[in-house]
Amino acid sequence: xxxxxxxxxxxxxxxxxxxxxxxxxxxxxxxxxxxxxxxxxxxxxxxxxxxxxxxxxxxxxxxxxxxxxxxxxxxxxxxxxxxxxxxxxxxxxxxxxxxxxxxxxxxxxxxxxxxxxxxxxxxxxxxxxxxxxxxxxxxxxxxxxxxxxxxxxxxxxxxxxxxxxxxxxxxxxxxxxxxxxxxxxxxxxxxxxxxxxxxxxxxxxxxxxxxxxxxxxxxxxxxxxxxxxxxxxxxxxxxxxxxxxxxxxxxxxxxxxxxxxxxxxxxxxxxxxxxxxxxxxxxxxxxxxxxxxxxxxxxxxxxxxxxxxxxxxxxxxxxxxxxxxxxxxxxxxxxxxxxxxxxxxxxxxxxxxxxxxxxxxxxxxxxxxxxxxxxxxxxxxxxxxxxxxxxxxxxxxxxxxxxxxxxxxxxxxxx
Amino acid sequence: xxxxxxxxxxxxxxxxxxxxxxxxxxxxxxxxxxxxxxxxxxxxxxxxxxxxxxxxxxxxxxxxxxxxxxxxxxxxxxxxxxxxxxxxxxxxxxxxxxxxxxxxxxxxxxxxxxxxxxxxxxxxxxxxxxxxxxxxxxxxxxxxxxxxxxxxxxxxxxxxxxxxxxxxxxxxxxxxxxxxxxxxxxxxxxxxxxxxxxxxxxxxxxxxxxxxxxxxxxxxxxxxxxxxxxxxxxxxxxxxxxxxxxxxxxxxxxxxxxxxxxxxxxxxxxxxxxxxxxxxxxxxxxxxxxxxxxxxxxxxxxxxxxxxxxxxxxxxxxxxxxxxxxxxxxxxxxxxxxxxxxxxxxxxxxxxxxxxxxxxxxxxxxxxxxxxxxxxxxxxxxxxxxxxxxx
Amino acid sequence: xxxxxxxxxxxxxxxxxxxxxxxxxxxxxxxxxxxxxxxxxxxxxxxxxxxxxxxxxxxxxxxxxxxxxxxxxxxxxxxxxxxxxxxxxxxxxxxxxxxxxxxxxxxxxxxxxxxxxxxxxxxxxxxxxxxxxxxxxxxxxxxxxxxxxxxxxxxxxxxxxxxxxxxxxxxxxxxx
Ligand SMILES: [Fe+2]
Numbered sequence: 001x002x003x004x005x006x007x008x009x010x011x012x013x014x015x016x017x018x019x020x021x022x023x024x025x026x027x028x029x030x031x032x033x034x035x036x037x038x039x040x041x042x043x044x045x046x047x048x049x050x051x052x053x054x055x056x057x058x059x060x061x062x063x064x065x066x067x068x069x070x071x072x073x074x075x076x077x078x079x080x081x082x083x084x085x086x087x088x089x090x091x092x093x094x095x096x097x098x099x100x101x102x103x104x105x106x107x108x109x110x111x112x113x114x115x116x117x118x119x120x121x122x123x124x125x126x127x128x129x130x131x132x133x134x135x136x137x138x139x140x141x142x143x144x145x146x147x148x149x150x151x152x153x154x155x156x157x158x159x160x161x162x163x164x165x166x167x168x169x170x171x172x173x174x175x176x177x178x179x180x181x182x183x184x185x186x187x188x189x190x191x192x193x194x195x196x197x198x199x200x201x202x203x204x205x206x207x208x209x210x211x212x213x214x215x216x217x218x219x220x221x222x223x224x225x226x227x228x229x230x231x232x233x234x235x236x237x238x239x240x241x242x243x244x245x246x247x248x249x250x251x252x253x254x255x256x257x258x259x260x261x262x263x264x265x266x267x268x269x270x271x272x273x274x275x276x277x278x279x280x281x282x283x284x285x286x287x288x289x290x291x292x293x294x295x296x297x298x299x300x301x302x303x304x305x306x307x308x309x310x311x312x313x314x315x316x317x318x319x320x321x322x323x324x325x326x327x328x329x330x331x332x333x334x335x336x337x338x339x340x341x342x343x344x345x346x347x348x349x350x351x352x353x354x355x356x357x358x359x360x361x362x363x364x365x366x367x368x369x370x371x372x373x374x375x376x377x378x379x380x381x382x383x384x385x386x387x388x389x390x391x392x393x394x395x396x397x398x399x400x401x402x403x404x405x406x407x408x409x410x411x412x413x414x415x
Numbered sequence: 416x417x418x419x420x421x422x423x424x425x426x427x428x429x430x431x432x433x434x435x436x437x438x439x440x441x442x443x444x445x446x447x448x449x450x451x452x453x454x455x456x457x458x459x460x461x462x463x464x465x466x467x468x469x470x471x472x473x474x475x476x477x478x479x480x481x482x483x484x485x486x487x488x489x490x491x492x493x494x495x496x497x498x499x500x501x502x503x504x505x506x507x508x509x510x511x512x513x514x515x516x517x518x519x520x521x522x523x524x525x526x527x528x529x530x531x532x533x534x535x536x537x538x539x540x541x542x543x544x545x546x547x548x549x550x551x552x553x554x555x556x557x558x559x560x561x562x563x564x565x566x567x568x569x570x571x572x573x574x575x576x577x578x579x580x581x582x583x584x585x586x587x588x589x590x591x592x593x594x595x596x597x598x599x600x601x602x603x604x605x606x607x608x609x610x611x612x613x614x615x616x617x618x619x620x621x622x623x624x625x626x627x628x629x630x631x632x633x634x635x636x637x638x639x640x641x642x643x644x645x646x647x648x649x650x651x652x653x654x655x656x657x658x659x660x661x662x663x664x665x666x667x668x669x670x671x672x673x674x675x676x677x678x679x680x681x682x683x684x685x686x687x688x689x690x691x692x693x694x695x696x697x698x699x700x701x702x703x704x705x706x707x708x709x710x711x712x713x714x715x716x717x718x719x720x721x722x723x724x725x726x727x728x729x730x731x732x733x734x735x736x737x738x739x740x741x742x743x744x745x746x747x748x749x750x751x752x753x754x755x756x757x758x759x760x761x762x763x764x765x766x767x768x769x770x771x772x773x774x775x776x777x778x779x780x781x782x783x784x785x786x787x788x789x790x791x792x793x794x795x796x797x798x799x800x801x802x803x804x805x806x
Numbered sequence: 807x808x809x810x811x812x813x814x815x816x817x818x819x820x821x822x823x824x825x826x827x828x829x830x831x832x833x834x835x836x837x838x839x840x841x842x843x844x845x846x847x848x849x850x851x852x853x854x855x856x857x858x859x860x861x862x863x864x865x866x867x868x869x870x871x872x873x874x875x876x877x878x879x880x881x882x883x884x885x886x887x888x889x890x891x892x893x894x895x896x897x898x899x900x901x902x903x904x905x906x907x908x909x910x911x912x913x914x915x916x917x918x919x920x921x922x923x924x925x926x927x928x929x930x931x932x933x934x935x936x937x938x939x940x941x942x943x944x945x946x947x948x949x950x951x952x953x954x955x956x957x958x959x960x961x962x963x964x965x966x967x968x969x970x971x972x973x974x975x976x977x978x979x980x981x982x
Pocket of ligand 1: 146198199201202267281285
């Protein structure tokens with residue numbers, strides 16, 4: 001067990017999980033003295049019929065104050081203010097957010113505006129500015145990956161003032177997260193794969209990072225074991241409800257781990273690749289995770305090796321000599337990627353060269369790699385990475401991840 | 416890995432643990448919008464100079480503190496009323512409880528009344544009768560406790576409370592606060608943590624969230640208890656205080672199990688610390704349930720014995736190995752303390768005739784699926800020190 | 807009742823004074839390094855003119871402010887944040903945490919990983935300043951301490967390290 005010299009851990013979100021968890025929303029709201037929610041979601045989610053499922057499950061129990069399904073891909077202060085007006089005009093007393101990261105961020109922003117009666121959201125940006133509980137916020141994730149149902153941060157863009165406002169406070173944590181297998185049942189296999197690998201990266205980076213602690217370790221181990229033992233099955237049998245629920249649980253556990261222990265080089269480079277080339281976050285995570293582990297291995301061999309147990313199970317762990325376990329972990333993740341590649345007819349990418357957009361065009365041209373390395377220098381995740389990472393280091397990793405060749409660890413500075 | 420078809424889990428507790436944790440109190444209170452804390456403790460703890468450590472942590476913060484250091488072993492409602500007046504008269508807005516057991520019960524009861532009205536205390540006795548969050552409440556553990564501190568439970572003046580709102584907002588585990596205690600108190604506190612977490616981890620109502628807290632707690636105890644008893648190992652003591660906190664959280668989200676109820680009743684009758692009795696009983700109860708809960712007990716081997724032993728043990732032997740690990744740990748502690756920590760209920764000073772009373776008290780307490788006969792089988796084996804499966 | 811009392815916690819003037827001196831030195835050393843070291847220079851070139859960075863201790867100091875003036879020169883701007891617009895605000899949560907950092911028992915990376923700091927500002931600024939602080943530590947501290955303070959001790963040329971060190975010490979004390 002690793003007990004760091006000092007750590008903080010908090011996961012204050014109430015969890016309600018199950019195959020019929022949605023039906024418990026009216027009761028959960030009542031406990032929070034609320035019963036007239038504003039439902040916030042986006043067109044993709046409502047188009048897939050998921051909001052109908054939610055409404056059907058709760059409409060007998062409560063009055064729905066209003067419904068807004070026009071959250072854009074990118075959160076914006078304009079949308080937040082508009083939704084706050086909808087909330088007030090319809091006398092809502094709580095918020096239910098259905099969707100992924102941008103829906104949750106938007107909902108958190110709306111909650112600040114309606115709870116603090118804020119005319120300018122900017123006044124509340126920053127760390128720890130909020131000092132009291134906000135209105136009840138329930139979140140229903142529709143992918144098993146981001147973990148934003150348990151994170152205390154939100155990013156909202158002000159397109160007019162060209163600002164990116166970041167908010168962080170325990171009061172921004174949702175009051176309740178609902179994990180219901182129906183919400184992810186129709187997620188296509190290749191998206192299931194990449195979003196789950198995002199969760200996997202959260203757990204692995206939290207476990208091997210500088211801010212690891214016993215509680216996030218316990219969350220990470222459980223998350224890795226759930227994801228590893230269910231992911232391929234779900235990809236092959238998307239209607240597997242048990243497997244879906246297991247992945248949802250895994251993603252939330254991984255979210256609890258990384259919201260307390262943060263992430264590292266995999267996310268730094270992943271965010272950069274996302275912003276330079278528009279590659280979806282989960283795809284970046286699947287590809288980069290083994291490289292991040294290789295890059296840090298000379299400092300984290302022990303922890304990386306331990307992960308072979310939840311990943312591959314007791315037999316493989318015991319059958320692998322101690323000094324080879326860290327490499328075994330990396331190989332295992334590569335094999336997962338290969339298996340998912342095969343199971344999705346090649347849609348799950350193994351390296352950046354083979355990442356294609358909808359029209360089949362290559363998304364990451366080789367000449368963009370320098371830009372990605374440059375952008376990664378501006379990503380905060382690197383602070384929590386065990387090893388230093390400069391421009392040359394980033395470039396070396398992203399080049400290897402582009403080609404799909406394992407990292408030549410003898411070239412890492414300081415090895 | 417197991418997870419149930421559906422579950423609910425809630426833990427409002429933030430944990431700050433480690434070097435200089437106390438010094439983070441002013442910032443943490445500020446985040447809870449609190450400016451003037453009311454520190455509650457007892458004479459014993461104050462005498463050890465531990466309260467000075469807390470007040471010292473507020474240096475440079477400009478904060479004024481209220482301090483009450485006179486919680487008696489059995490606090491009553493009159494005390495709560497008196498403290499309420501102190502709290503209100505001096506304009507306090509938050510509570511810091513330092514120490515275990517009665518201190519925390521008093522703090523929780525005080526928080527009910529200062530967050531609402533004095534009548535609330537009687538009206539909120541019972542299950543889930545507190546309707547809204549209470550005021551900011553911080554718990555600073557010392558080396559000994561009853562296992563209820565971080566939990567949703569409190570008892571005081573004949574009233575029992577159970578509500579998630581009674582769990583602390585923050586637990587501050589600082590090495591300077593969890594200094595030496597006698598072996599009895601250390602073992603008792605750790606065994607309560609182990610019993611609560613093992614029960615939570617093996618019960619049918621377990622879920623991935625309770626599992627993480629129980630997992631961490633078992634890991635802490637499994638790795639550190641013997642060392643702490645042997646050498647007072649500093650890091651180990653911090654780990655055990657962590658275990659007590661995690662176990663309280665798992666315990667709060669799981670049914671109260673057989674070990675708890677039997678151990679509690681045996682403690683009341685023998686006069687031994689409750690945790691010592693729970694420790695004696697834990698492996699027997701696990702053995703008794705090995706057929707129904709063996710699957711989860713296999714998983715338990717990982718946190719309690721570590722990666723290598725877990726992975727190196729054949730699947731069908733893992734549950735048995737976990738139980739034996741606990742037996743071995745008991746024997747080790749028994750040896751280190753030269754027999755001071757008993758291995759059997761007999762050595763704990765309980766007469767064979769008293770077992771029936773223990774069983775009745777436990778069944779009377781419990782609302783769970785076990786009956787007198789179950790209890791007697793376990794108690795008789797634990798009295799004699801005879802493993803159940805070998806009989 | 808004599809069991810109840812009210813107390814006002816005292817102060818830690820010596821620890822505060824020690825941290826204040828260290829902060830002053832760090833501020834002046836950053837100013838000096840921005841003239842002497844090519845990497846620090848580059849980091850500041852990427853930051854906007856008028857950029858200000860405040861490093862301090864909660865709840866009431868000490869603090870130090872470093873920034874770029876309108877002409878793009880990096881300057882130590884004193885120990886009073888009052889009224890100044892701060893672009894990047896790094897606050898150590900309490901004086902004991904600051905002591906751990908400034909007695910090199912906890913590196914900047916460890917302090918952030920342990921949640922000892924509250925950082926407010928744009929993330930790219932944070933990354934740049936963390937790199938500047940790391941370089942500063944390599945210059946100012948003997949190798950056996952700096953190796954604990956930074957993640958990877960850089961392989962600098964003799965000239966950069968030792969001549970740079972002398973120049974930065976010299977300039978920090980004289981303040982130019
Ligand atoms: Fe991610």
